[in-house]
């Protein structure tokens with residue numbers, strides 16, 4: 001590991017402690033050359049999860065993407081960033097507990113909503129409304145297709 005500021009590799013750990021359900025270790029570090037301080041997180045490496053999207057395309061599960069979605073839902077609520085980090089860990093754990101290497105984005109959405117509803121009502125409603133809008137478009141398209149089929153058959 002090198003200092004972001006001066007590229008020095010002599011980095012000292014100032015403080016080290018377990019965070020969020022003991023799933024990560026947070027370390028405060030300091031560059032011995034320029035004194036720059038920064039934080040690193042050490043987590044257990046897990047197998048990659050594949051998310052099956054609505055259009056059946058697949059992408060790697062992206063913790064950062066999920067995080068930004070939840071941050072958006074929690075904007076201007078009392079939810080703290082530590083609570084959000086905890087939430088993401090719980091969601092991730094639940095996803096891994098399913099025991100499948102591929103999980104539908106629908107299933108992810110349901111899990112997110114379950115935990116958000118326990119955490120903050122406003123954040124939950126926001127997330128759910130974005131999520132449901134997609135569902136509505138999906139069911140609308142289905143109905144549209146049924147309608148088209150009917151027209152073709154008459």
Ligand SMILES: [Zn+2]
Nearest residue numbers: 003006031034
């Ligand atoms: Zn430095």
